Amino acid sequence: MEFDRCLFNPEDEISLPEFYQKYRQCLPMLVVVVGGHNGTTEFDDTPSDTIIRYNKFQSVKRALAQDPKTRRNYISIPVNAKYKFNVIKSISTKNKADHTLAEILDTYPLPVLIQFSESQEIPSEGRNREGTPYQLLITHVYEEVFIQGNFITEGKITKHPSSFSLCPLISVAPIQGFTDRTKKEYDKYLKKLEGYVNKNTVFSESQCNLAIKILKPDADELKDVLQTYQNETTVSHPPPSIPVRGQSLKKARQEGDDDDGEDYEVMEQPMEEVDTYRVAAAAGTPSYVNDRLCQVKPLVAGQDDADDEEGDMYEPMENPDENTTPSKPVVISKPDETPPPPRPVEKPNVRSRSLPNTGAPTPKDTTPPARERGHSTSCADEPEHCKKPLVTNTTNAFDIEEKSIQDIGEVLCRLRLNKYVERFEEEMVDGEILAGLSVEDLQKEFNFSKLEAMRLFKYIEKGHIPK
Template identity: 25%
Template sequence: MSHRDDYTYDVEQQLPLPEFFRKYRDKLPLLVIVTDGFCGETKNDEYAYAEIIRLHKSCQQLRVLCKLSANDGAKEEFLSIPVDCSCMFSEVKKLKRVGKPKLMLELLAKKKLPFHVRYASSSDGVITPTLLECIKGVDILLMKTYIEDFFLGNCLQQEVLSPIPSIVALCPNISLSIITGYANKSQDQFHAKLWSMEAFVQRNITFYEGSSEITRFNRSSTTTGTGNPIPIDLLPLDSMHSSDKTDTPPMFISRQKSKSFQDETYDMYEPPPYLGSNQRFSEFEKKPSSLPTESVEYMTVLEEDSTYSVIEVGDTKFGKPFENMKCITEPIASDSDSANNSWSGGSSKSFVTEKSVHDIQQILKRLNLSNYCKTFKKNLIDGTVLQELDEQSLKKDFKFMHVEAVRLMKYVRAGHIPK
């Protein structure tokens, strides 16, 4: 993780993620620091304080709320399925017969909600084995479509932008502040760093527009399984037992709050001023949901043929399933490296990780380090092994000169190739 003291930011300007989304969703990209972290239910709402993230863009994902047919006495359970999901479902017809397997997008484009389906098949790993056992052979009632909002970005690790895309859910327990510069470097160097990040993302990263997973939750859950809070008006009231009915939406209960920046500035024997997480949540509850629901009447087929179909909800169009999230592993040489000396330290994941022993041999030749090819080949140094090394181990174990070790590590961490 990059060190927070290397950057300048205003903690007083921190905002919880829902408010940050409303204010800055159209002003991205931004480099931000987590000033109030949270250990959430998913990887999308679990970010530690002091974590630095480059927010690339915001996105809206159309999902469909479903209800599982429960046995008598069983807890009422719901599913949230991406409309662009690659899984196949079959419509349940009269006499419990089922139709041909179709994508969710195709079913919603041709059939008015609500209606029942059954899971048919999946071409990827969007369903966990536990969930698969739960939904196989079970009638699933598709109830209504709704929209979830997310940030898409990449975390910064040891001053290196991770090539693994991050989906950031709008968790009200996480707060962000905008990073405005380096603490001990010029603004020109900071802007060069931002430019380098933009070039890396544009060339190497492909984002999936939302969460690809089918998730399961119930009325006692704090999120829909994606990391986003359950919208106040999402779940139907008429299906609740009379003892469960309430005018107050379920509380978003913190599972584990991480230490915030402000906590460090107060003496441990004096109770610090409360940061207002409850107050923030109260405000979040009273405001209209930022994740609006849409009824099926607003869904229309815009275009449909054998290869592509589009549906529209309100002013937003949703089309055929996106490609699975992928990361192109081609390195990028940044023009800003000569002016930016901040690429220090290794990344827990770099874009050389997937490269073979043969690929590393070619990289050594390109960096004029071919005299080490034989030793690297003998020791089976592939990308995964290489990204675990550093300058000291290269000099000690492989007898690199200092400048040679720096040259190789610059490539591993930033894709830099001397001009």
């Protein structure tokens, strides 16, 4: 069956997502690829002018979690994939038993925290540079739809099935018949194809794309998933109506209504105030709450106020003599007000003194100018941002991705790697890109020596600056 013999209407051309919505219940169907696409995988790579017999739609169940590397993208894991996982119940507790993702989703409600089992080879999407598995919080479960069918080339149908993702860049049109045959002959040809496929071809989920994928939030595959989640989290109550100017939303009171209705709440009567400082003891003798802390002498029961004033709690003071001149008040300086340090005495500038004119030329000062602390002697021709003084290292492994290209240049100077500054600026290497480079990448791409690469890699890992 050749493309030139196919009878189809070019106006019926639609993309694969539209084809799924329109012909969901109409398969099997013979189609021709009008607009092909050279995709990144075999599941979205279909050339134009290809004839395909679409047999069925196959759904692949997937679990969605936020990508721990970027915190912006999402990682999509097939539920029926071959990988094993461990359930993390708390920060310090982990279920060491290995389970498939399908078993975990059947047992635990969403969201559920998992990680790849270390008893297998962990994929790159689920581990860090050291090989430690990431902790993934599964928040969504959705289905990715594929179209499964068989190619028809040179009038022959292939025995092995093919799966096609709903790529919006691929468009097809239904075939209505042959240009050189009748409608009856075309229907007979379709029945012959159906009998061959039912006898020789088996379609299953394992023939679809079961790879782990990193998806951006605006990916077509996630639009309906994230939109549904946002709708579920949105409050379903309608907002209150906007009041009309001059009208009140408060209902008018009717006759017979009492103020003691639901608009009021009965309040409990306040209790009598209790002196929390003096509390009566069990024997009737009052004591003090903070006796031990304040070391206050307790009161004696039955003692009058007059006796208290002359007791041990008071110390008699001498009456001031009227003829005695009052002493000068003592000014107590606050502890925070420290006197300013003495101003250093300016030394006379020896060089500025005029030397006696003896006829000999004035000797020039050959002392080299003092360099700023922290700079090596090999930084004579450094870029401007390399000549800044060193700052105490406060970098850690978590803020390296926030550094700019200029910051990375300063880091190279601090590590005495200033000869690579211009190359890093040409390649536009910032903190995000530098965090993804390994020792081998630095040696291969930038011709680092092993020690230089290790020096920079230790800074990337933990902000280490050689002392």
